[in-house]
Each structure stands twice: as structure tokens, then as C-alpha cells.
Amino acid sequence: xxxxxxxSPLVRSIExxxxxxxxxxxxxxxxxxxxxxxxxxxxxxxxxxxxxxxxRAGELLDSEGIWLCASCMVCGTRCPRGVDYALIAEAxxxxxxxxxxxxxxxxxxxxxxxxxxxxxxxxxxxxxxxFSG
Amino acid sequence: xxxxxxRRPEVAGPEPAGTQSASTDKPAISPVSRRPRVGVFxxxxxxxxxxxxxxxxxxxxxxxxxxxxxxxxxxxxxxxxGQQIIxxxxxxxKLDRVVVACCSPTLHEATFRKAGEEAGLNYYRTEIANIxxxxxWVTKDxxxxxxxxxxxxxxxxxxxxxxxxxxxxxxxxxxxxxVVGAGIAGIQAALDIANAGYEVVLVEKQPSxxxxxxxxxxxxxxxxxxxxxxxxxxxxxxxHSRIKLHTYSEVAEVSGYIGNFKVRIRQxxxxxxxxxxxxxxLCMEKCPARVEADFExxxxxxxxxxxLLPQAVPNRPVIDAEACIYLQKGKCGVCAKVCPxxxxxxxxxxxxxxxxxxxxxxxxxxxxxxxxxxxxxGIGRVPDVIDGLAxxxxxxxxxxxxxxxxxxSDGRVPKKVVFVQCAGSRDREHGMPYCSKICxxxxxxxxxxxxxxxxxxxxxxxxxxxxxxxxxFEEFYQRATxxxxxxxxGKVSKIFRQGDKVMVWASDTLAGRKVELEADLVVLASAVxxxxxxxxxxxxxxxxxxxxGFLTEAHPKLRPVETLTGGFFLAGCGQGPKDxxxxxxxxxxxxxKVLAMFGQDKIFHAPTTAWVDEDICVGxxxxxxxxxxxxxxxxLQRGVAAVNVALCEGCGACSVACPSxxxxxxxxxxxxxxEMTEEAVR
Numbered sequence: 030x031x032x033x034x035x036x037s038p039l040v041r042s043i044e045x046x047x048x049x050x051x052x053x054x055x056x057x058x059x060x061x062x063x064x065x066x067x068x069x070x071x072x073x074x075x076x077x078x079x080x081x082x083x084x085r086a087g088e089l090l091d092s093e094g095i096w097l098c099a100s101c102m103v104c105g106t107r108c109p110r111g112v113d114y115a116l117i118a119e120a121x122x123x124x125x126x127x128x129x130x131x132x133x134x135x136x137x138x139x140x141x142x143x144x145x146x147x148x149x150x151x152x153x154x155x156x157x158x159x160f161s162g
Numbered sequence: 163x164x165x166x167x168x169r170r171p172e173v174a175g176p177e178p179a180g181t182q183s184a185s186t187d188k189p190a191i192s193p194v195s196r197r198p199r200v201g202v203f204x205x206x207x208x209x210x211x212x213x214x215x216x217x218x219x220x221x222x223x224x225x226x227x228x229x230x231x232x233x234x235x236x237x238x239x240x241x242x243x244g245q246q247i248i249x250x251x252x253x254x255x256k257l258d259r260v261v262v263a264c265c266s267p268t269l270h271e272a273t274f275r276k277a278g279e280e281a282g283l284n285y286y287r288t289e290i291a292n293i294x295x296x297x298x299w300v301t302k303d304x305x306x307x308x309x310x311x312x313x314x315x316x317x318x319x320x321x322x323x324x325x326x327x328x329x330x331x332x333x334x335x336x337x338x339x340x341v342v343g344a345g346i347a348g349i350q351a352a353l354d355i356a357n358a359g360y361e362v363v364l365v366e367k368q369p370s371x372x373x374x375x376x377x378x379x380x381x382x383x384x385x386x387x388x389x390x391x392x393x394x395x396x397x398x399x400x401x402h403s404r405i406k407l408h409t410y411s412e413v414a415e416v417s418g419y420i421g422n423f424k425v426r427i428r429q430x431x432x433x434x435x436x437x438x439x440x441x442x443x444l445c446m447e448k449c450p451a452r453v454e455a456d457f458e459x460x461x462x463x464x465x466x467x468x469x470l471l472p473q474a475v476p477n478r479p480v481i482d483a484e485a486c487i488y489l490q491k492g493k494c495g496v497c498a499k500v501c502p503x504x505x506x507x508x509x510x511x512x513x514x515x516x517x518x519x520x521x522x523x524x525x526x527x528x529x530x531x532x533x534x535x536x537x538x539x540g541i542g543r544v545p546d547v548i549d550g551l552a553x554x555x556x557x558x559x560x561x562x563x564x565x566x567x568x569x570x571s572d573g574r575v576p577k578k579v580v581f582v583q584c585a586g587s588r589d590r591e592h593g594m595p596y597c598s599k600i601c602x603x604x605x606x607x608x609x610x611x612x613x614x615x616x617x618x619x620x621x622x623x624x625x626x627x628x629x630x631x632x633x634x635f636e637e638f639y640q641r642a643t644x645x646x647x648x649x650x651x652g653k654v655s656k657i658f659r660q661g662d663k664v665m666v667w668a669s670d671t672l673a674g675r676k677v678e679l680e681a682d683l684v685v686l687a688s689a690v691x692x693x694x695x696x697x698x699x700x701x702x703x704x705x706x707x708x709x710x711g712f713l714t715e716a717h718p719k720l721r722p723v724e725t726l727t728g729g730f731f732l733a734g735c736g737q738g739p740k741d742x743x744x745x746x747x748x749x750x751x752x753x754x755k756v757l758a759m760f761g762q763d764k765i766f767h768a769p770t771t772a773w774v775d776e777d778i779c780v781g782x783x784x785x786x787x788x789x790x791x792x793x794x795x796x797x798l799q800r801g802v803a804a805v806n807v808a809l810c811e812g813c814g815a816c817s818v819a820c821p822s823x824x825x826x827x828x829x830x831x832x833x834x835x836x837e838m839t840e841e842a843v844r
Contacts, residue, residue: 057584057626058671063655067669067676075652076674107538107655109589 037084039124046120053110054078060104060114070094074104074114081117095121096149126155198229198323201257202315203248205239205264207294214298214307220263223312227319231255240270245277252281259283259322263291263315284327286770286829291318317838324834330766333808335421336520337760338363342413342699345373346742347734347749348525349395354753355523356404360760363517364399365408365427367695370474372396373527377457379557379565381742382607383638389560393473400475406517410480412695414514416522416703419793419809420729421765425517431510433481433489434467438505441469441477445497445506453485455562459552461570462562467497471560481506521729521756524705524713525749526696528735531586531689535593539585540657541686545571546664547657549585549688550604557611567615569683572662576619576682579612580666581605582654583625586689594689594710599739601687602629606642608685613645622648622679624668632741650677657684690739704790705730713737723752726811727791728767731755770828771810772817776802778824785816785825794825 044051060074061067071094072080080089089095098118105113140153202224206212217235224233232255236244239262251257260283262274267290278288293311301307337360341352344366352362364371376396378388399405408427415426449465457470466485469477487494488508498506530549533542541547546569548556555561556568569576583601586593602625609621623642628649630636643649652669659665666679692711700707706714706726713736716724723732733749734740740748759765772785772794781801785794793809794816796802803816803825817825817832826832 055588055626056671057588058652058669059655061671061674061676062652062667062669064676070676073669073674073676075669075671103655107592109584109591109593109653111591 037086039086039090040081040084043081043086043117043120043124046123047113047116049112049117049120051078051081051112051117054082054108054112055110057109059107059109060112063103063107065101065103066097066099070097074098074118078112078114078117086121090121090125094118095125122151125149126152198259199231199255199257200227200229200259200261200319200322201248201251201255202227202230202233202319203239203244203251203260203262203264204233204235204293204315205244205262206235206237207265207298208238211264211294211298211311214301214304215293215311216304216308219308220293220311220315224263224315224319227316229259229319229323231257239264240273245273248274248277249281252278252283257283258287259325260288261291261315261318261322262288263293263311263318265294266290266292266296285330286328287322287325289318289322289325291315313842316841316844320837320841321830321834324831324837325829328769328828331769331771331807332764332766333419333421334764335759335762336423336518337361338517338519339521339523339756339760340365340413340423340425340517340519341523341525343373343525343527343696343734343736344368344371344399344407344409345525345527345734345745346375346392346395347527347736347745348373348523349399350746350749351523351525351731351733351753351756352405353395353399353402354750355756355760356402358753358757358760360404360757362402362405363408363425363427363519364405365411365413367410367412368470369410369432369468369478369480370396370470370476371399371407371409372470372475374551375742376471376473377459377551377558378554379559379561380607380611382603383632383634385607385610387559389471389473389558393475396473396475407476408515409476413699417792419806420727420767421520421759421808423519423522423729425519425522427515427517429513429515430480431483431512432478433483433486433507433510434479435505435507436476436478438503439478439501440503440505441479442502443469443479444500444502446479448496448500450494450496451485451487453482458555458562459549461548461552461555473560521731521759523731523733523749523752523756524696524700524703524725524736525733525752526699526713526736527693528690528739529693531593531691536586536686536688538656539582539654539686540659540664540684541585541688544657544659544664544684545569546576546659546682547684547686549686550601550608553608553685557608557615565615567612567619567683574682575616577616578620578679578681579609579622579683579685580664580668580679580681581609581621581623581685581687582657582666583623583687584653584689585686587687588626589689594691596710596739597629598687598690599629600690600741603632603635603638603741605685605687606639606647609647610642610645613647620648621646622650622681624650624652624654624666624679626651626653632743650679652677690735692736696736700736703727703730704792723748723755728809728811729759767808768812769807770812770830771807772805772812772814772825772827774803774805775824775826776800778822779803779820780822780824782821784819784821788815788819790815 058075095118100115102115221233275285275288279285291314297310340363341348352364356362411429414428417424445467449467451466452463455464467481469479483489559565587598652671654668656667664681668677697711731752733752734745779802781796783796793806797804
């Protein structure tokens with residue numbers, strides 16, 4: 030379905046990665062209602078898509094919710110508009126993981142305790158693979 | 163009168179049935195017999211056309227085109243002075259064809275053809291070159307637009323050059339109407355037509371009339387009792403001297419054409435003599451067989467011999483053969499024993515009756531979405547999840563619980579009721595993509611009525627958007643919230659049973675969180691869908707349906723109660739979901755259209771129909787298979803196809819399907835198409 034591309038380049042790349050059309054969502058909240066960890070998800074799926082609709086992708090990428098999503102795909106299965114949030118969350122994770130790091134090399138010794146708290150484990154592994162050795 | 167065969171126009175044109183005599187523009191019997199004299203009139207349409215197309219240049223170019231004797235332009239050709247210019251020019255320049263380069267023919271073709279006719283030019287010799295919608299509005303560059311406008315005009319001139327003088331086909335009208343479906347739409351249409359003095363045949367598949375409205379408790383936004391406002395209409399219909407009622411019957415077959423239909427009606431066996439029965443009801447009291455009542459939508463039972471409701475019109479029971487012990491096992495016969503008038507007829511069979519009518523109103527109505535389409539909502543599996551119509555029966559004073567709200571599983575009064583809106587509506591992935599229009603209001607009404615019945619009850623409505631575009635609707639919605647109904651914004655994801663409770667997974671999108679609700683009863687506002695029986699009938703009648711089975715109107719704005727097939731009209735939810743006031747208004751509108759037809763002794767049909775060159779036709783029957791209107795039939799005796807011009811809508815499908823080129827289209831012949839194509843690729 031052809032829809033005008035989103036204004037924000039970040040949202041556009043999330044759309045491209047996930048294959049989902051953000052504008053298709055009409056904010057009924059069915060995804061949030063069915064999410065098995067909906068109480069813990071912050072932001073919950075419908076709100077996350079709302080942030081993307083408003084071009085506020087940065088807020089979503091910094092959130093914890095995208096890492097909590099277990100990709101059970103209940104949201105997408107019951108969505109009346111055919112938008113699959115599990116794929117969007119996956120795309121958001123990919124965007125975070127692909128962010129460039131400032132220093133050229135990464136080793137376990139360079140990681141501070143603070144980083145350990147903040148950086149997702151997947152990101153550690155990915156960066157070790159890419160930037161160590 | 164139209165005959166079932168066509169003639170070759172070169173030999174003899176169609177019978178002059180119109181007001182104009184055939185001699186009006188005698189010289190042009192055949193286009194090749196003399197040089198055509200074409201007048202071209204280019205309309206500015208304010209700046210709509212002139213803002214893009216260089217009109218003076220187009221006029222100059224038109225003057226050089228073959229056959230053109232005069233070309234002029236005017237600000238608004240559709241205005242009175244604009245039409246006068248055309249009329250004057252026809253007389254002064256002795257024009258025998260006119261081309262108006264202006265807007266779409268759907269808007270002003272009739273205007274200009276009429277203007278030409280007033281100046282003595284045959285109605286079918288004026289052609290439109292659409293240089294607005296197909297050129298000015300879709301082209302930015304002025305040079306390109308002017309070139310394209312020239313091309314379009316040249317094509318129209320090529321077509322006009324081959325136009326013959328045609329006369330409209332006159333058809334006599336049988337001034338009786340058939341109304342299919344006796345819900346409130348069919349009842350209203352039938353009453354309006356009958357009260358105007360014409361006979362109506364009203365066919366209803368159920369044993370009595372009233373449709374879904376007879377199932378409703380009270381109606382929004384006034385909360386007047388549905389039965390109380392409906393029964394005066396059903397009684398009037400039942401007693402009307404000009405309404406012939408066929409209940410427990412279905413339309414089996416319709417043949418013929420506008421003004422002259424033959425209808426075959428199948429009457430299902432009632433097993434009760436309609437004339438002998440007095441409707442005393444003794445049989446229904448004594449019948450030992452009990453089955454689920456469809457009318458009560460799973461909320462109550464009925465006997466094998468039954469009527470839908472105590473106020474049934476006609477008040478005559480029927481026997482459900484599948485439930486009747488005597489008809490299944492040959493034993494019982496209680497109803498026959500107790501009947502004081504010996505009206506039971508176990509040997510009854512289905513019968514067919516024929517009716518002749520001139521117009522048909524289709525009021526085939528709606529159903530609610532199949533439970534299977536909403537598997538996540540548990541309906542059909544969880545007993546305390548019911549649909550909106552079932553809840554109407556619980557609220558109805560004449561319903562199975564006499565208006566007391568009791569849940570189906572254990573008969574307890576539910577203290578917490580969750581109403582789920584958009585159950586299948588606005589859901590293109592699992593249900594129907596459209597809005598069912600009535601659910602926002604009836605859910606608000608049901609919540610209000612529930613709170614009236616159960617004072618300490620809690621009503622929660624899960625909604626996506628509340629839509630209240632109607633008189634008094636917004637106020638009614640406010641009333642629901644004022645009376646303590648909780649509105650929770652979010653679509654429900656899942657409904658399931660937990661112990662004796664029903665759990666609802668909803669969300670509160672305004673607070674941005676997931677919500678789990680515990681309910682005693684859940685009411686789904688299931689999507690309104692076209693009645694499956696209506697869809698089946700419409701397909702047999704070759705009516706046009708939209709992608710969801712709703713009947714398609716001839717024009718969404720300007721011809722909302724007509725269909726594309728002459729003589730067929732629409733009313734009620736068969737055309738699309740709507741509430742009672744809209745349904746009644748539409749039914750009266752359909753009746754008005756029928757009456758407008760009955761006001762004439764003859765109706766005239768456009769003669770731009772298909773015709774067969776019998777010298778070429780081999781009678782292969784491709785045309786007959788292709789025709790959507792049943793207008794073409796192969797005459798088996800003579801081995802050639804014959805066109806019923808009264809039925810033919812001039813769509814042209816048959817002439818495309820014809821392998822030998824025998825089938826053609828008056829004033830859109832193959833020759834004119836070739837020449838237009840030649841002009842287009844020049």
C-alpha cells in the first residue's frame with residue numbers, strides 16, 4: 030500500500046526495516062490490550078507507535094519497552110489494521126544496535142560499571158564482535 | 163412496445179415512440195449520404211477549463227477539423243445564454259451534429275442534448291468532449307492541455323459524424339410494485355406506494371413481518387418502545403386492501419424488464435391452513451417440542467409450532483418441520499387434536515405463485531457478523547458473551563425474560579456488564595473494514611437501559627471512537643456518561659471465561675495502559691453485514707453488490723435509492739448499515755421513485771442499445787453469457803441473437819464478446835470506434 034513517507038528519517042528507516050506502515054495505525058489500542066506483558070511495557074505498543082506517528086522516534090529508541098517485547102506477535106495477529114508492532118520493536122532494536130560508537134575499539138576492560146547498567150547485553154555482544162580484536 | 167429482437171438501423175430505425183417525429187432531421191439517415199455539418203462549442207467553465215486550456219486557440223483548431231462548419235466558445239455553455247447560442251447556431255448554420263467540449267457527460271450531456279432537441283436536432287446527435295475532468299483538471303502545462311483538449315474534441319467530432327438519429331424506446335408500465343423484505347424499510351415502502359393508490363406485493367421470508375425492528379427493546383435516542391412504534395405499521399400493512407402479503411415466502415425468480423416483471427414466489431409449507439386458523443394460540447401452548455428460537459437469538463426457546471411474537475402480523479403460526487415430532491416421527495399430533503378449527507395440515511407442501519409487477523424495491527436487510535469471524539472474542543464458546551441483538555431480547559418487555567436482564571449461563575442478574583464496540587467493524591484484517599454506523603448509539607442505549615433495570619449494576623463500554631452524527635445523538639451519548647456508564651477508550655483484544663466470570667483484555671489508551679476487566683456478561687456490538695439471503699437473491703437478480711455484499715446504488719449521491727438496473731430500487735440496510743430514521747427516509751424515497759415511474763403510462767428507455775446484424779450472427783451465445791442484464795438471448799429457432807432493448811443498458815459488453823462482429827452498439831458502432839482510434843493516433 031502506498032502511503033506518503035514519514036517526515037522523520039529515523040521513522041522512515043524504522044518503517045523500511047520493519048516493513049510496516051506507521052500511518053496505518055488508528056490508535057485503537059488492541060495491541061496494548063492483548064500484550065501479555067502490557068503492564069510492564071513502557072511505552073505500551075500503541076503508545077510506541079503513536080510516538081513514531083508524531084516523529085518522536087528518539088524517545089522510543091531510548092525506552093525500555095522495545096527491549097521487553099518478546100516478539101510473541103499477539104499484537105500484530107489481532108491488529109485490525111495489519112500493523113505488526115513486534116516487527117517495529119525489532120526494527121527499533123536493530124537501529125539502536127547499529128548506532129555508531131565513538132571509540133574505534135571496544136574491549137571488556139573499556140566498559141564502565143555505568144555502561145553495564147545502561148547498555149543492553151545484546152549491544153555489548155554485537156560491539157565486541159564488530160569492534161574487538 | 164419493445165420486442166425481443168433488434169433491427170438493422172440502416173433498414174429501418176427503431177419504432178418512433180418518442181414525442182419527436184422521425185422526419186425532424188430526415189436528411190441524415192445514413193452518415194455517408196451527405197457531408198456532416200458539425201458545430202463545436204467550447205465551454206470555459208469559468209477558469210476550470212480556460213485557466214489551463216487555451217480556449218481561443220482550441221476554437222481556431224476546431225474550425226479546421228473535418229465536417230466542422232462552426233466553432234465557438236462561451237464562458238458557461240450550460241447557462242441559459244450558453245444553450246441559446248447552441249440552439250441559434252443549429253438553426254442558422256443548419257447543423258446536423260453538435261459537439262460540446264465541456265465537463266463530464268454525466269453532468270451536462272442531458273442539458274446539451276435537450277438544448278439541441280429544442281432547436282430540432284435529434285437528441286442523440288449531440289456529443290460531449292470531456293475537456294475538464296479528463297484534461298484541464300489533470301494537466302498542468304498549458305500547451306499540453308491545449309493539445310490534449312484538441313485530441314479529445316477531434317475524437318468527439320469523429321464519433322458525432324457517425325451518430326444516427328434515434329428515438330427513445332417506449333415501454334408500458336404495470337403499475338404494481340413488489341417489495342422484497344418486510345422489515346421497517348419494506349413496510350414503509352409498501353405503505354407509501356399502497357397509500358398512493360397502487361397495489362403492492364410484499365414478500366417476507368419470516369412467518370410474520372417487522373424484521374429486526376420487532377426484536378428491539380427501545381430505540382435511540384428517544385427511548386421509545388420499538389414494538390409500540392412498529393406495531394401500528396405492521397397492523398396497517400396486514401390490513402391494507404392494496405397490500406398483498408406473502409409471508410414465509412421467498413422470491414424464487416424474476417424475469418422481464420422495467421415496467422413488466424414476472425415474479426415467481428416460493429411459499430414455504432406452513433403446515434397450518436392460513437384461512438382456517440384464527441390465531442387462538444392453543445396449539446402453541448400444547449406443543450411438547452421445544453427448540454432454540456432464532457428470533458430470541460439463543461436467549462429463549464419456542465415450540466415446534468410457533469409465531470415470532472405475540473403481536474405477529476399475520477397472527478398465524480407455522481410448524482417448524484425439523485422440530486415437529488409428528489413430522490419427524492409420525493407420532494404426537496397434539497396441535498391437530500387441540501385445534502378448534504382443524505387448521506393443521508401435516509401434508510402441506512411448498513407452493514409457487516406468480517405475480518406481475520412493474521417495479522421492485524429490494525429491502526433485504528442485515529444480519530450480524532458471524533461469530534466464527536470473532537474467535538478472539540469467545541462468542542459462541544463462552545455462554546455469557548452475547549451479541550447486541552441477543553441483549554435486545556433480554557431487554558425487551560416481550561422477550562424471553564420479560565425485560566429482566568438475566569445472563570444466559572446461570573440466569574443470574576449480571577452486576578458488571580462490559581460492552582465491546584467495533585466487534586468486527588472497522589477491522590479490515592479479521593472482519594469488515596467499514597463502520598457499522600449504529601453500534602455507538604445502540605451500545606449507549608443498552609448501557610442506559612441496563613442501568614435502568616439493574617440499579618447497582620456497572621456498565622463499561624470499550625470503544626475506539628464514539629461517533630454521534632445524528633439529531634440528538636451526541637446528547638444521548640452524554641446522557642449515557644451522565645447516568646454512570648464508564649467509557650474506556652481502547653479496542654478489546656481478547657475475551658475468555660475464568661470460573662463464572664468473563665475476562666476482558668482491554669486497554670485504556672488515554673491513560674496509556676493495559677486493563678483487565680472482570681465481567682458477568684459481555685455484549686458485543688457485532689458488525690452489521692448484508693443479509694446472506696439478500697446477497698444470494700441479489701446475485702440471482704444480477705444486482706450490483708459492493709465488496710461486502712451490500713447493494714450498490716446507481717449514484718452514491720444523486721441516485722441513492724435506484725440501482726443500475728431499470729425498475730429496481732433500494733431501501734434499508736441491504737444497501738448499507740443505517741438506523742431506523744435513515745431507513746424509513748430511504749424507504750419513502752424509494753417509494754417516491756416507484757410512484758414517479760407509476761405516474762407515467764409509458765417510460766422511455768435510451769435507444770443507445772446493442773443491436774445484432776443478423777446476416778453475420780451465427781448464434782454462438784457469447785453475448786448471452788456476457789450480458790449482466792439478461793437482455794440478450796439467442797433465438798434458437800432462427801439461430802441468431804436477439805436484444806431486448808427494454809432491458810439493454812447499453813454497456814457494450816456483448817459487442818466486445820462477439821467473435822464475429824455481428825453485435826454492435828447504436829451510435830457507438832465499430833466504425834465510429836475505428837475512426838475515433840484513428841484520430842487518436844494520428
